[in-house]
Amino acid sequence: xxxxxxxxxxxxxxxxxxxRNTFTNYQDLWNYFFPTFVLLVAMFFMRGSTVPGTTFSxxxxxxxxxxxMGLAFGGMLVLASQLVVxxxxxxxxxxxxxPNGMLGYLIGxxxxxxxxxxxxxxxxxxxxxFFLDGLRVTSAAAWFTLAxxxxxxxxxxxPMGAVFGSLIENPRNLGLVMLPNMGLIALSGIFxxxxxxxxxxxxxxxxxxxxxxxxxxxxxxxxDGMAAVELGGSWRHLEMFGVLGIWAxxxxxxxxxxxxxxxxxxxxxxxxxxxxxxxxRAV
Amino acid sequence: MTAVELPGVSQTPHPPDDDFVLDVRDLRMRYGxxxxxxxxxxxxxxxxxxxxLGPNGAGKTTTIEILEGFRMRSAGEVSVLGVDPGRGDxxxxxxxxxxxxxxxxxxxxxxxxxxxxxxxxxxxxxxxRIPRPWPxxxxxxxxxxTAHADKRVHQLSGGQRRRLDVAIGIVGRPxxxxxxxxxxxxxxxxxxxxxxLVHRLADLDETTILLTTHDxxxxxxxxxxxxxxxxxxxxxxxxxxxxxxxxxxxxxxxWSRDGERFVHSAADATRFVRDLLREHGDSVQELEVRRxxxxxxxxxxVYEQESGARTGATARVWQQGSxx
Numbered sequence: 001x002x003x004x005x006x007x008x009x010x011x012x013x014x015x016x017x018x019x020r021n022t023f024t025n026y027q028d029l030w031n032y033f034f035p036t037f038v039l040l041v042a043m044f045f046m047r048g049s050t051v052p053g054t055t056f057s058x059x060x061x062x063x064x065x066x067x068x069m070g071l072a073f074g075g076m077l078v079l080a081s082q083l084v085v086x087x088x089x090x091x092x093x094x095x096x097x098x099p100n101g102m103l104g105y106l107i108g109x110x111x112x113x114x115x116x117x118x119x120x121x122x123x124x125x126x127x128x129x130f131f132l133d134g135l136r137v138t139s140a141a142a143w144f145t146l147a148x149x150x151x152x153x154x155x156x157x158x159p160m161g162a163v164f165g166s167l168i169e170n171p172r173n174l175g176l177v178m179l180p181n182m183g184l185i186a187l188s189g190i191f192x193x194x195x196x197x198x199x200x201x202x203x204x205x206x207x208x209x210x211x212x213x214x215x216x217x218x219x220x221x222x223x224d225g226m227a228a229v230e231l232g233g234s235w236r237h238l239e240m241f242g243v244l245g246i247w248a249x250x251x252x253x254x255x256x257x258x259x260x261x262x263x264x265x266x267x268x269x270x271x272x273x274x275x276x277x278x279x280x281r282a283v
Numbered sequence: 284m285t286a287v288e289l290p291g292v293s294q295t296p297h298p299p300d301d302d303f304v305l306d307v308r309d310l311r312m313r314y315g316x317x318x319x320x321x322x323x324x325x326x327x328x329x330x331x332x333x334x335x336l337g338p339n340g341a342g343k344t345t346t347i348e349i350l351e352g353f354r355m356r357s358a359g360e361v362s363v364l365g366v367d368p369g370r371g372d373x374x375x376x377x378x379x380x381x382x383x384x385x386x387x388x389x390x391x392x393x394x395x396x397x398x399x400x401x402x403x404x405x406x407x408x409x410x411x412r413i414p415r416p417w418p419x420x421x422x423x424x425x426x427x428x429t430a431h432a433d434k435r436v437h438q439l440s441g442g443q444r445r446r447l448d449v450a451i452g453i454v455g456r457p458x459x460x461x462x463x464x465x466x467x468x469x470x471x472x473x474x475x476x477x478x479x480l481v482h483r484l485a486d487l488d489e490t491t492i493l494l495t496t497h498d499x500x501x502x503x504x505x506x507x508x509x510x511x512x513x514x515x516x517x518x519x520x521x522x523x524x525x526x527x528x529x530x531x532x533x534x535x536x537x538w539s540r541d542g543e544r545f546v547h548s549a550a551d552a553t554r555f556v557r558d559l560l561r562e563h564g565d566s567v568q569e570l571e572v573r574r575x576x577x578x579x580x581x582x583x584x585v586y587e588q589e590s591g592a593r594t595g596a597t598a599r600v601w602q603q604g605s606x607x
Binding site: 010 | 344345347348351353354373374376377381383384385386387388389390391392396400401403404405406407408451455463
């Protein structure tokens with residue numbers, strides 16, 4: 001038996017068990033369903049308005065954008081916060097104390113994050129189809145685009161999420177990553193096109209994955225004519241590949257280094273010290 | 284033994300250190316400009332149970348973390364299962380178990396799922412002598428968690444959680460097990476069961492165990508040898524019995540006579556009692572002889588170390604003791 005392949009299989013199984021655990025936990029379920037519900041309500045009320053310059057429903061434009069946003073958030077922030085929490089409660093140290101446990105842990109996380117991304121996309125997409133019109137849901141090409149944008153999005157965001165999660169020691173500092181991302185949502189044309197924004201703001205938005213994932217999802221689910229109201233008047237798949245590719249490469253280069261450094265420094269007394277701090281916070 | 288050479292039998296002698304599961308020589312640790320360990324040395328043989336005692340901040344956790352390979356040392360020679368822990372690989376990792384003080388991980392997992400999952404990582408390291416992992420059903424029974432196997436980890440009580448930590452520590456059938464204050468939060472029955480488990484691991488499976496505890500009674504029950512770490516040094520190393528006998532030689536004798544109570548301490552308690560009975564005969568009542576306990580020894584040693592009297596008589600006696 002090859003220890004590495006055993007660990008890979010154990011990691012896949014781990015991801016599956018964690019997925020099952022999270023979907024049988026009320027707190028987690030609430031965390032999935034509540035934001036989804038809020039988004040769906042927002043889209044419901046936006047369905048009558050139109051995208052400026054077209055007769056297309058603003059609600060129907062928001063759905064794919066929100067799917068893209070969900071991908072970016074799930075990949076980056078959820079993974080980062082899970083890493084921070086797993087370090088605080090000792091899950092990571094447990095992996096470190098197990099032979100090849102770190103490999104199993106990481107594979108488990110990737111499986112869990114990918115599955116959660118898929119599930120939350122389905123949670124938004126399926127109910128929205130009942131009240132939104134104009135989405136290309138019967139086209140095989142649309143589903144193909146959706147699939148590769150989703151995969152590319154996860155590759156671009158998960159490693160960076162791991163980097164942030166490794167660098168943040170204190171769960172309180174998660175806000176340092178969370179808040180700029182909230183700001184980016186407003187910049188990235190998720191709920192409203194950004195054609196009217198000043199050029200430099202548009203440039204800032206286009207440096208980050210959220211904008212491109214929103215655009216990519218729109219390119220999958222919206223009719224081709226809607227490309228006309230995007231920046232540059234096209235879906236710009238090539239540019240999307242470029243920017244997401246840079247994030248992916250950056251993440252894949254940085255993540256192993258930062259993860260290894262974090263794992264090396266993990267020890268019982270560090271976990272105990274964090275626990276102490278957490279108890280003080282609770283008081 | 285005869286000197287006849289048998290074909291196929293290797294004649295290479297074992298290197299002298301081969302018997303030692305733990306071999307620590309002059310281990311030093313410095314954080315910034317603060318020295319935490321000033322040259323710690325000790326060894327442990329296969330199947331030996333060592334208790335590491337010492338006041339808080341003495342360097343116990345640092346020492347254990349260096350041995351576990353979780354922390355790099357500043358200087359000194361350390362060999363754990365024949366490997367330098369700073370360079371231990373996953374094969375080496377598979378041969379040891381670690382039970383820490385404060386683990387709250389995997390709260391959403393079911394007990395059985397978690398043990399099965401963590402056990403699978405050890406399967407490739409199974410050998411003919413040590414089949415790995417420990418079968419989960421059997422393991423659950425061993426630590427007394429069978430009734431809770433399908434509970435989620437966060438639903439366990441403190442003592443049950445601790446037993447799960449121990450189960451995880453031994454699921455890979457370690458040759459060396461680190462236990463950091465393993466019985467904190469145990470009720471007396473759970474504590475006794477745990478002690479039986481430790482004896483079983485050491486005696487039947489030849490597991491070498493290094494445990495830290497503040498419970499001197501527990502150390503006395505479990506350990507073959509006790510190490511006292513204070514001020515970054517090992518100030519005592521020996522069996523609980525020898526420790527108690529050598530350090531505080533005087534025994535305490537209590538008795539009552541004609542309704543009056545007496546207390547006396549004597550180096551030779553037997554002779555004192557013989558004389559006492561010869562002199563007063565039947566009027567001596569409620570006779571009690573209390574030998575110096577491990578606790579007395581511990582207090583004396585730690586007090587001496589902390590008050591800076593390291594050249595005192597106790598330390599000298601100890602040096603002689605460990606040279607033997």
